[in-house]
Structures are given as structure tokens and as C-alpha cells.
Amino acid sequence: MSSTTSSTVALYLTSDACIDIDTEQLFDRASLVKSRKSVRIPICDIPYWSPGMIANATFFGDPEFGPKYFRSENSSEEFGNRWRAAIGNWDDKIVVDIGCGSGNVYAAVGGLPRSIFGIDISYGALEHAMQLGYTPLLADAHNLPLIDGFADIVTLNAVLHHCDDMARVLSQAARIVKPGGLLITDEDPLANMPEYRGLALPIRAARKRFPMYWLPGRSTVYTHPREEALRLATELHNRNPGDGVTPAxxxxxxxxxxxxxxxxxHYHNVGDELFQGDPGRMGFTDNLIKLLCGSNAPPAPQSIACIARKAS
Structure with missing residues (x-):
């Protein structure tokens, strides 16, 4: 492990944090059969790996699927504009990107934060994020081994619906924000998305089981059955009617x-104009899904962005 990385992370670890357990033991326990000859990334002890955690570590750390996700997801101009507008200026700030994956947020936003820590459970994804400039830490977002109130900005991009306990992860993220600091989340699916109603329900089920890529919502990026199955296994709160996040x-x-x-x-095709009251527009697939849900189905944007400021 890089001594610089280790010393930087150590500044903000809790006194009882258990870091640098045997790497091969951790990956064997999680059924991630990729041994490492040397440890470059600090690893926090994770006593229990849920099936969802294993799915996320496997898919996003896969040497083929992980880079494809980085290239294809969250790479649009609108994505970058939206995140830059939400953050403002993070130069010289301490940033923690929880569930950072391969580093989409920093890659899109750029800038010169004083430190940007990337927290994830996927070693492979963290290796990529480290190359972009993240200070990585392999840890469970449900139990962050970080001290209270040190981060100027905490970000979670498309993270909560991949976690077993969304409220727990959100509260852990909130805990490490300093007074006056920002907590920003985005791209978690809303529970009232129209895909969860009417005729769209059986189509949603069919597109998961059969390679009919023309079906509404079927991924045109992850076209191999194993790849699509692994990706869907990571979507812990985006599977069934009523799944997803809510304002509550x-x-x-x-x-x-x-x-x-x-x-x-908002819809995903909107940039910084979101914060001036424009949620974006439904695309062709969104309109088709709405039609299948019934003409009386209410408008239902895909995701929700949250900008929360901690009291000073």
C-alpha cells in the first residue's frame, strides 16, 4: 500500500477502525477469486458480506464490465453539468465520494479538491478511481470507519439503491459532513417510476429473463446475458413494484x-437547468413506458437529486 495513501486516510479514521486485514482472505470470503500480489489500497475489515455487497463488488470490479460501466454510464455532458452545478466549487475542499465506483463523479466534475476520498467495496473499481486521483478506501458504506464531521462535501452518485439499508447509508454519509457542509446524492430511481405500473410490469419481468433488447428499459449496453444478470443483481432497490427512493x-x-x-x-437528460426548475423531458422509451402504464399514469421522472446542507 502506498504510504502516502495510508497516511492520508489515517487522518480521518475512527480509533477502532481495523484496516489492512489480509487481502486474499477478504476476497476469498466474498467469493471474489482475484488474488492480489501487493496491497495498494487500504481495506477496512468487513465482517459480513451480504449477497448484494458481493454482487456490487463483483460487477463493478470486473475487468471487462467495470470499465464499460465507467465509459457508458454517467458520462454525458448533462451529467457533468448537473453535478458541477450541485457542487459549486470544491477546490481546496475535503470531499468524500461514497460508492465512488471507478470515479465517475470526479471524472465529470474535475477541479482541485484538497483531498477526494473514494469509498467503495469493489477493489477493482477503486484501482481505477485511484488512477484518476482519488484516495481510495475499501469499506462498507453501512459502517464507515471515518470520524464525524470532517468532510466539506459528501457525494453519492447512483449509490443508495445498490445498498441493503438505504437509510443507514444516508445517515452514515450525513455523519461525516462538517457543520455547514454539503451532502449531495443523485441518480437513485424514484419509487413511483411508471415502469412499475400497468402493462410495463410484465415487460419489465420479460426483459430481465430474455435477450429482447428492443423491450422498453432493456439495457443496450450490457448485452451479454451474464453481464446483464450481474448488473441487475446489484440493483437491490430497483427490482419490484414500489422499489426505489422517496422524498420521505x-x-x-x-x-x-x-x-x-x-x-x-428529474429525467437523466437534464443538466444544470434542473436547478432552475426544469426537470428535463421524457425520451421515447419513457413515453412508451408511460403509455403502457395507462393514459392516466402521472408523470414520474426517473431519478431524484438531493442537495442537503448541514446546519453550521
Missing amino acids: LYIDTLEPLGFSIELYP
């Missing part, structure tokens, strides 16, 4: 912790 998740979790909250439901 943010309000009930963050307001008691002293945060003021702004929520922005």
Missing part, C-alpha cells in the same frame, strides 16, 4: 440530523 427517505433521515434539504426529481 431524505426528509426522515436528514432533517433530524440538522440538514436543510432541496429535492429535484
Whole structure:
């Protein structure tokens, strides 16, 4: 492990954090059969690996699928514009990107944060993020081994719905934000997406089981059956009717912790204009899904962005 990386992470670890356990033992336990000859990334002890955690570590750390996700997802101009507008200026700030994956947020936003820590459970993804400039830490977002109140900005991009306990992860993220700091999340699917209603339900089920890539919502990026199956296994809260995030998740979790909250439901084709009241527009697939749900189905943007500021 790089001594610089180790010493930088150590500044913000809790006193009881258990770091640098045997790497091969950890990956064997998680059924991730890729041995490492040397440890370059600090690893926090994770006593229990849920099936969802293993799925996420496997897919996003896969040497083929992980880079494809980095290239194809969250790489649009709108994505970068939206995140830059939400963050403002993070130069000379301490940033923690929870569930950073291969580093999409930093790759899109750029800038010169004082430190940008990438937290993830996928070693392979963290290796890529490290090349972009992240200070990596392999840890469980449900139990962050980090001290309270040190980060100027904490980000979670398309993370919560990949976690077993969304409220727990959100509260852990909130804990490490300093007074006056920002917690920003985006691209978690809304529970009221129209895909979960009407005729769209059996089509949603069919597209998971059969290689009919023309079906609404079927991925045109992950076209190999194993690849698509692994990706879908990571979507812990995007599988069944009613799955996804709700405004109540943010309000009930963050307001008691002293945060003021702004929520922005949106489609993925919108950039910084989201924060001027434009949620974007439904694309062809969105319109088709809405039609299948029934003409009376209410508008339902794909995702929600949350900008929460901790009281000073």
C-alpha cells in the first residue's frame, strides 16, 4: 500500500477502525477469486458480506464490465453539468465520494479538491478511481470507519439503491459532513417510476429473463446475458413494484440530523437547468413506458437529486 495513501486516510479514521486485514482472505470470503500480489489500497475489515455487497463488488470490479460501466454510464455532458452545478466549487475542499465506483463523479466534475476520498467495496473499481486521483478506501458504506464531521462535501452518485439499508447509508454519509457542509446524492430511481405500473410490469419481468433488447428499459449496453444478470443483481432497490427512493427517505433521515434539504426529481437528460426548475423531458422509451402504464399514469421522472446542507 502506498504510504502516502495510508497516511492520508489515517487522518480521518475512527480509533477502532481495523484496516489492512489480509487481502486474499477478504476476497476469498466474498467469493471474489482475484488474488492480489501487493496491497495498494487500504481495506477496512468487513465482517459480513451480504449477497448484494458481493454482487456490487463483483460487477463493478470486473475487468471487462467495470470499465464499460465507467465509459457508458454517467458520462454525458448533462451529467457533468448537473453535478458541477450541485457542487459549486470544491477546490481546496475535503470531499468524500461514497460508492465512488471507478470515479465517475470526479471524472465529470474535475477541479482541485484538497483531498477526494473514494469509498467503495469493489477493489477493482477503486484501482481505477485511484488512477484518476482519488484516495481510495475499501469499506462498507453501512459502517464507515471515518470520524464525524470532517468532510466539506459528501457525494453519492447512483449509490443508495445498490445498498441493503438505504437509510443507514444516508445517515452514515450525513455523519461525516462538517457543520455547514454539503451532502449531495443523485441518480437513485424514484419509487413511483411508471415502469412499475400497468402493462410495463410484465415487460419489465420479460426483459430481465430474455435477450429482447428492443423491450422498453432493456439495457443496450450490457448485452451479454451474464453481464446483464450481474448488473441487475446489484440493483437491490430497483427490482419490484414500489422499489426505489422517496422524498420521505431524505426528509426522515436528514432533517433530524440538522440538514436543510432541496429535492429535484428529474429525467437523466437534464443538466444544470434542473436547478432552475426544469426537470428535463421524457425520451421515447419513457413515453412508451408511460403509455403502457395507462393514459392516466402521472408523470414520474426517473431519478431524484438531493442537495442537503448541514446546519453550521
